Each structure stands twice: as structure tokens, then as C-alpha cells.
Amino acid sequence: MVRVRAPILHRRRLARQDPQGAPKPTVIDVAQKAGVSSATVSRVLNGKASVTAETRELVLGAVRKLGFHPNTMAQGLRKGQSNTIALLVGDIEQTHFSSLTNHIQSTLEQSGVDLLLYNLGHSEDRLINFLPRAVTMRLKGVVLALSDDVSKAVLPLLDHLRENGLLVVAVGQNLNRYKIPSIVHEERAAAHTAVRYLLSQERRKIAYVGRIKGSSVGTERFRGYKAALSQPSDLFDPNLVWDVAFRYAAGRDAVARALQQGLHFDGIQAGSDELAMGALAALYDRGLNVPKDVAVIGFGGLEMGAYTCPSLTSMSSHPDIAAEHLRAILRGVDRGEAPLALTTVQRKLIRRQSA
Amino acid sequence: MVRVRAPILHRRRLARQDPQGAPKPTVIDVAQKAGVSSATVSRVLNGKASVTAETRELVLGAVRKLGFHPNTMAQGLRKGQSNTIALLVGDIEQTHFSSLTNHIQSTLEQSGVDLLLYNLGHSEDRLINFLPRAVTMRLKGVVLALSDDVSKAVLPLLDHLRENGLLVVAVGQNLNRYKIPSIVHEERAAAHTAVRYLLSQERRKIAYVGRIKGSSVGTERFRGYKAALSQPSDLFDPNLVWDVAFRYAAGRDAVARALQQGLHFDGIQAGSDELAMGALAALYDRGLNVPKDVAVIGFGGLEMGAYTCPSLTSMSSHPDIAAEHLRAILRGVDRGEAPLALTTVQRKLIRRQSA
DNA sequence: CTGAAAGCGCTTACAG
DNA sequence: CTGAAAGCGCTTACAG
Numbered sequence: 001m002v003r004v005r006a007p008i009l010h011r012r013r014l015a016r017q018d019p020q021g022a023p024k025p026t027v028i029d030v031a032q033k034a035g036v037s038s039a040t041v042s043r044v045l046n047g048k049a050s051v052t053a054e055t056r057e058l059v060l061g062a063v064r065k066l067g068f069h070p071n072t073m074a075q076g077l078r079k080g081q082s083n084t085i086a087l088l089v090g091d092i093e094q095t096h097f098s099s100l101t102n103h104i105q106s107t108l109e110q111s112g113v114d115l116l117l118y119n120l121g122h123s124e125d126r127l128i129n130f131l132p133r134a135v136t137m138r139l140k141g142v143v144l145a146l147s148d149d150v151s152k153a154v155l156p157l158l159d160h161l162r163e164n165g166l167l168v169v170a171v172g173q174n175l176n177r178y179k180i181p182s183i184v185h186e187e188r189a190a191a192h193t194a195v196r197y198l199l200s201q202e203r204r205k206i207a208y209v210g211r212i213k214g215s216s217v218g219t220e221r222f223r224g225y226k227a228a229l230s231q232p233s234d235l236f237d238p239n240l241v242w243d244v245a246f247r248y249a250a251g252r253d254a255v256a257r258a259l260q261q262g263l264h265f266d267g268i269q270a271g272s273d274e275l276a277m278g279a280l281a282a283l284y285d286r287g288l289n290v291p292k293d294v295a296v297i298g299f300g301g302l303e304m305g306a307y308t309c310p311s312l313t314s315m316s317s318h319p320d321i322a323a324e325h326l327r328a329i330l331r332g333v334d335r336g337e338a339p340l341a342l343t344t345v346q347r348k349l350i351r352r353q354s355a
Numbered sequence: 356m357v358r359v360r361a362p363i364l365h366r367r368r369l370a371r372q373d374p375q376g377a378p379k380p381t382v383i384d385v386a387q388k389a390g391v392s393s394a395t396v397s398r399v400l401n402g403k404a405s406v407t408a409e410t411r412e413l414v415l416g417a418v419r420k421l422g423f424h425p426n427t428m429a430q431g432l433r434k435g436q437s438n439t440i441a442l443l444v445g446d447i448e449q450t451h452f453s454s455l456t457n458h459i460q461s462t463l464e465q466s467g468v469d470l471l472l473y474n475l476g477h478s479e480d481r482l483i484n485f486l487p488r489a490v491t492m493r494l495k496g497v498v499l500a501l502s503d504d505v506s507k508a509v510l511p512l513l514d515h516l517r518e519n520g521l522l523v524v525a526v527g528q529n530l531n532r533y534k535i536p537s538i539v540h541e542e543r544a545a546a547h548t549a550v551r552y553l554l555s556q557e558r559r560k561i562a563y564v565g566r567i568k569g570s571s572v573g574t575e576r577f578r579g580y581k582a583a584l585s586q587p588s589d590l591f592d593p594n595l596v597w598d599v600a601f602r603y604a605a606g607r608d609a610v611a612r613a614l615q616q617g618l619h620f621d622g623i624q625a626g627s628d629e630l631a632m633g634a635l636a637a638l639y640d641r642g643l644n645v646p647k648d649v650a651v652i653g654f655g656g657l658e659m660g661a662y663t664c665p666s667l668t669s670m671s672s673h674p675d676i677a678a679e680h681l682r683a684i685l686r687g688v689d690r691g692e693a694p695l696a697l698t699t700v701q702r703k704l705i706r707r708q709s710a
Numbered sequence: 711c712t713g714a715a716a717g718c719g720c721t722t723a724c725a726g
Numbered sequence: 727c728t729g730a731a732a733g734c735g736c737t738t739a740c741a742g
Contacts, residue, residue, distance in 0.1 A: 024490070024519070026735055037713045042737055050711055069491030073431040074735035077718050082428060084471070092460075098453035105447075105474045114492075116439070117472040119460045135379070136424030137469075164379070248662045277662045284664040307603045307632045309639040309664045381719055392729045397721055405727055429719035432734050 025066040033062035045070060081165070082138050084114040088127060090147030092119045094246070094274070095302050096317060100145055100171065103323035111330055113140065122147055124154070131157040134166060141167030143326065144175065147246070149216055154178075167333055171322055173217060174342065181339040183325045187217055190315045190347035191224025194297045195269055197313075197349055199228065199235075203267035203295055207240035209254050209279060210271020210299075218246075218271050221299065225269050240265055244275075251278025259286050266294055267355070273298035273305050273314055280308055280354070295355035301347075310353035321345050380421040388417035400425060436520070437493045439469040443482060445502030447474045449601075449629070450657050451672060455500055455526065458678035466685055468495065477502055479509070486512040489521060496522030498681065499530065502601070504571055509533075522688055526677055528572060529697065536694040538680045542572055545670045545702035546579025549652045550624055552668075552704055554583065554590075558622035558650055562595035564609050564634060565626020565654075573601075573626050576654065580624050595620055599630075606633025614641050621649055622710070628653035628660050628669055635663055635709070650710035656702075665708035676700050 027038040027045075034041065036055060043051050044059040051059075062068070076082040087104055089097045105115045116139070120126045127146070131154065134142050142161060158178055161168050170182040198206050208225045211218040222241070229236040240263065244250035251270060258265070259282065270276035276298030283290055290296055290310055298305060298314040305312035322345055329339040382393040382400075389396065391410060398406050399414040406414075417423070431437040442459055444452050460470045471494070475481045482501070486509065489497050497516060513533055516523050525537040553561050563580045566573040577596070584591040595618065599605035606625060613620070614637065625631035631653030638645055645651055645665055653660060653669040660667035677700055684694040 024735095027737090028735080038735090039714080039737075040712060043712085046737080052711065055711080069487065071432070071735050072492045073428045073437060074718090075737080076428040077426070077432050077720085077734090078736045078738085080718070087472075092447075092453050092457050093450070095448065095450070095453075098447050098450075098456075101453075101472070102447045102474050102476070105472055106476075109473075115472050117442075117456070117460055117470050118464075119457050121457070121461075132424065137427045248658060252662060277659070281662040281664060281666070303603060304632070304659065307607060307636040309636060311636070379719095382721090383719080393719090394721075394730080395728060398728085401721080407727065410727080426719050429734090430721080432718090432736085433720045433722085435734070 024071070025068045027068075027070070029066055030059065030062045030068050033066060034058040076138060080138065081140055083112065084116050084137075084139055085141045085143060085167075086116040086118055086130070086134055086137075086139050087143045087145060088118050088120055088130060089145045090120055091122055092117070094147075095304065096172075096272070096300050096319075097145060097147075099317070100319040100322065103319045104143060104145075104171070104326060107323040107327045108330075111327060113330070120146065124148070124151060128154055128157060131161060134161055135164045139166055141169065141330075144168065144170045144180070145172050146170070147173075147215070149173075149214055150175070150178075167330070169326060169329055169339070171326060176341050181329060181341055181343075183322050183329075183343045183345070184217075185317065185322070185345045185347055187220035187347075188224035188227070190299070191221040191269065192228045193224075193347075193349055194299075194313075194315050195225050195228035197351075198267040198269065198295055198297065198355060201267075201295065201355070204235060205237065205240065205265040206235070206267035206269060207242065207255075207258065207263075207265045208269050208271070209242045209244060209251055210275050211246050212241075212243040212271075215246075221271055239263060246272050246275060248274045248278040248281075251275035252282045253278070255279045255282035256285065259283075259288075268294060268296045270296065270298045273300040273302040273312060275299075276312055276314070276354075277304070277308055280312070284309075290354050297355045301350050305350075305352065308354070313352045313355035314350050315347040316350050317347065318345050379426070380423045382423075382425070384421055385414065385417045385423050388421060389413040431493060435493065436495055438467065439471050439492075439494055440496045440498060440522075441471040441473055441485070441489055441492075441494055442498045442500060443473050443475055443485060444500045445475055446477055447472070449502075450659065451527075451627070451655050451674075452500060452502075454672070455674040455677065458674045459498060459500075459526070459681060462678040462682045463685075466682060468685070475501065479503070479506060483509060483512060486516060489516055490519045494521055496524065496685075499523065499525045499535070500527050501525070502528075502570070504528075504569055505530070505533075522685070524681060524684055524694070526681060531696050536684060536696055536698075538677050538684075538698045538700070539572075540672065540677070540700045540702055542575035542702075543579035543582070545654070546576040546624065547583045548579075548702075548704055549654075549668075549670050550580050550583035552706075553622040553624065553650055553652065553710060556622075556650065556710070559590060560592065560595065560620040561590070561622035561624060562597065562610075562613065562618075562620045563624050563626070564597045564599060564606055565630050566601050567596075567598040567626075570601075576624075576626055594618060601627050601630060603629045603633040603636075606630035607637045608633070610634045610637035611640065614638075614643075623649060623651045625651065625653045628655040628657040628667060630654075631667055631669070631709075632659070632663055635667070639664075645709050652710045656705050660705075660707065663709070668707045668710035669705050670702040671705050672702065673700050 027041045030041045031038040174182045212222045242254040301314045301316035325343045382396045385396045386393040529537045567577045597609040599609045656669045656671035680698045
């Protein structure tokens, strides 16, 4: 038998603040309809064990009938934390980042977490500007998907986040030196693999084009490249190293300049697929044949690479796996586990016609 | 003379809910330090006119000293509305959308609005799934940047949003039939311009590759194409119309198939730069010369198009301008103005080597 | 297992 | 111009 109690109201409601908004049902409305207290409604909604199956059904029925959805902001205020995580992304317009964003969004969604997007556009000022706000918004955490190395200026900000109980995770860049758990692709071994592949095709003058200084990821790739060229015999030539931005134009310009200077090379290892595509354009402009005259390997395994002329050999990227690792960290943290300091995702050689 | 009052506390504070979080200063702390009431602090923070310059300075000083930042969720709860807008985006991995996202994020930021990102991945189910949540989150509004037409199933959801005072705006797609203010690029005239350009170069057999059915944008482009071919003389040939998805692979496959079938054409108008790039790949694979044998024009003006081989002629896109229009709508709505039903952004021909 | 009560941190009529 | 008070819609010790 279901006991029927008098409706319980804990508070008189204010006149609507928002004149245009239709009145939305609250826990109190649900409680009233179900003949229980708002506390019980809350317990049911939050899956607390200590509720009778009978009561639970009563509440759930009322929730359904009223089309009730809890007010996220009230929950957040009360719990002292929101349910959203900010993604700070180096440059959302680069495929690598937009792809990562896609997977992170869907992965967080599966954990019931909302994603606040903040695009940095390669600006550390913007990063520094955002970080304190993360605290005032009582975010659950912050995911850093940066393109550039961060200066020490952000360190205290990061500490501030942690002191306030925000989760901070880096994706795509190793920020362990700031005590931030990081999910990265292995870069050095990948570049090593790529260059060895060029070597296996009798290429002997292999250039490197891509950002090195100021980019830990770029530095790692360059090291892998250098190691591969240094090992059996010394094929490394500093004149064939072009430290330029991760951009189409930089790739094209660097290669065009080298060609103009009369430098000889029969292979190019690029730091990204965009750079590789720029390189392809420069070679094309000069009437050179890829891969006959020059073989090219990119980094990132972008879909686009399958449609360049010729299609682009590249080291794969796995934003889906990275996002999955992020989710695992989140789950772990919810259970009170300390996250792994470093998680590494392997890249693979995607063989296509350019090499 | 500044009157010094006894500190005014409106409420005892609870023991911290969040054990790890350092206690964050509240309006009450600020009020105490400034010797005013929390109401006055709030007034200063919200820029209400009715505050003495003297008092204002006092409060601002206290804010600075304490490093106070208002709790966004408390504000939102009280005001009945958050300060965030959701961007529902067709597919963040497509450059067109990621670029739009970039500009919308920075534009909203300038208005002090946060961006919640929700990627649809072309799924209407996901759209239908999200919309009710927008209400429970008390979002300020929702920006729809969709790729596909929406079915009537979303109509009641959209109404639900509006009934609850949420702003709904469409970007990149005309949703006026659902009474949604829309910011769009003009498509038909743009396609017309592009095809006329091909015509001006003595191309006579011009194909169209790209999504038509199910995409209002695609339909518009196709109409422009058709009109340009129909007008002076009738050059329109249904066999040269390939209604395929907005994807690299679709572009390549459609062109490869046509070539294999022995169809003749000397120009291709593509519905997007990705499709155009796919087409380029198919022509390259067949050993055809672009633009000598076949000229190609894309849509979108992507940076990438400058680095294809040869570089891609395209109709430009202006996400920055679209975002600026969005901001204007926001500002207007804040002032109580009704937004323009339709805002149109012009495209321009970007001449490059492929045509 | 469930209610009554308190309070999260703001803002805004209501007075004066 | 400014304070005292109430309340936004939840959740969680505290009792029983």
C-alpha cells in the first residue's frame, strides 16, 4: 500500500524571474506529485541505494509525468562543482585538433560530462587568461591539448587549479614536468620508423621539415629522424633540417627555398601532413616527380593524405584511442584512483604512394 | 568621508562541501572587506549605475585584494539563465565547421559568453537528444551549424527551446521555415558565378559533383550550376550530375566512375573543396591534366586548396563574417531587438590554377 | 528508509 | 544610493 501524505513544500516559490520562460518543474513539484519529500526525489535521481523500490517507482513516475529535468546549475552550486570540462585546444582549425576534439567530446558525453571549448589559437596569453576562470566556473577539470610548449608563467595557474580540486590532463603533449598526467603519441620511435622506411628505399639524402624548437612534440620527432640517420652510417646533414612552423605554407616555402638554393635531397620527412602537403606543392611547382625524385612522409595520417597527388605516406594518429584513455582517467579519478602520469599511444606507418 | 559599518553577513557559511577545494571568497567576504553589503557588491560587479564612485572603488579594491571571482553557477541559478551558448555542429572534423567553430568561439568570448560544444556527427538523433538538455541547462541559446536538413521531428523541440526563452540561431543553413533566424552564405549566385567562369574559358561539358538531395545548401549550389548552364544555350546534361556525399572519397569515386564509363567533360563544379580534391585525385590517377583536360572549381576556399596540385580555384567562405553577424544578433537580443530573419554573406571566386 | 532543515553564492524587488 | 531579506533549485548531514 502506498501511503499518501500531504504535499510537502519546503519553500514558497518566487515570482518567475524570467517572464518568457514557462515554469519548469522542480524537485518540489515532483515530490508533491509523488507524495514524498524533495530529499527523497533527490536521492532517487542520484541513485542512492537507500530508497525503496516502491518509492523509487513513485518518484520516477512523477518525473516522467512532469517531464522533469534537474537544474544543472542548482546541482552544481550545491555540490560545489559543475559537470563540465573545458578543452583548451591549440588550434581547432588544424585537423589534428578538430579530430581530437570530436573524440573527446563524444567520450566525455558518454561519461555525462559537458565540454566547454576554448580555442587558444596558439596564444599562451589566452591560456593564461582562461585558467583562472576555470576555477570560478567550478569546472570539473581542464584538458590541455596544446600545440606549443608552455612557459613557467602558467605553472602557478595550474597549481591553482589543482588546489581547487580541478582535474588537469594533457593530451598530445607530455606535461609531466608540471605534474600533469599526460596522454601522448610516441613521436621519436615513429619518426625513426618513418625515416628507416625511406632509407630502406635507398634514399640517402633525407630532409626534415617542421617545427623543432618550442615544440616538445616536434623535438621528439626530429630526434627520431636524426637517430635513424645517424645510426648505421652518418647520413645526417644539418643543411637538410628546416625548422619551420606546422603550416602548409611553411612546408611549401621551406622546400621551395631549398630547391632554389640547389640543395639535393631525395626524401623529406615532414613534421605534419600539412607540412608534407606544402612540400608536395613545392615539388610539383618545380616539376619534380614524387616519389621518383623525392619521397615524402607526413605525420598525422589525415584522411586528406589519401587524396593528395600522389597520396601521402604518413605516420598514423589515434585521437580515438587518446580520448578513450582520457575517459579511463576520468573514471579512475571518480573512484579516487590517481591517474597514470604518462600514457603512450603508438603510431603506425601508413604506406601510400608518396614514399 | 567613508562611513565604516560593522561587517554585514547575511548567512553563516556551511562547512566546505569540497574538502580539497581551498575556500573561495564570496560576495560576503568582499562585502565584509569593503564594509558594505553583499547587495552593493553585486551592484558594482554588475555595473549598476546606482553606486557612488567612492563605494565602487571600495568594492573593487576588495575584489582585487581577495582575488574574488563570482561563482558562475550561483549567478546562473539566481538569474534563471546561464551564460553559455551551445554550438551544435554538423561535423567538427570538416574544416568548414572547425573554422566556423573557431570564429564563433572567439566572437562569443568577446561577448563574455562561454561555448558548449556538441558535435552531431551528422546524426539527427544526437540533435534530438541534445535539444531538451539545452533547457535543463538553462542555456542562453543554441547555435545550429548543421550539415543536413532537419526533419519535422525537431520542430517541437525547437519550439520548446523558444518557449523557455532560449535564443536559437542557425549558421550556414537557412532554417527560416522553422522561424529560426539564419546566417547563410549565398550559394546559388556563387555557383552561378563559378560555372560562368568555367564557361568563359570555353568549357562546355561541365559536371556537378556533390550532395544535392537532403542538403538545402547543396540544392542551392546545384541550382546555381544548372541555371548557369541553361541560360544562354542549353549545356545542362543530367548525366554529368553526380549527387554524392560531401566527402573526399565521394568526389574521387564519382569522377573515377564517370571516367571509367567514358563520359566526357572538361570542367567539374564541386560542392566542396574536399569533393574537389577527391576529383583532382581521380583525374591524377587517370593521368589527366588539370586544368588542361579538366578544370575544377571547389566550394569553401579552404587554405588547403592553395596546396593541392594544381592549386584549387574555389568559392570563398567567410566564417569570420558569419560569426560577426551572430554576435550582432546576440547584442541585439540583449537590447530586446528581434533578430533579422535572414542574413546573407557573399562568396567570391578565388582564382587558382585548377581552373 | 525518509523528512525537516539548512545552505551553496549569488541577485533583486522592497524599503528607506 | 544602499541594506535587509528572500529565494533561485538543488543536496546532504542530521534525526528518527
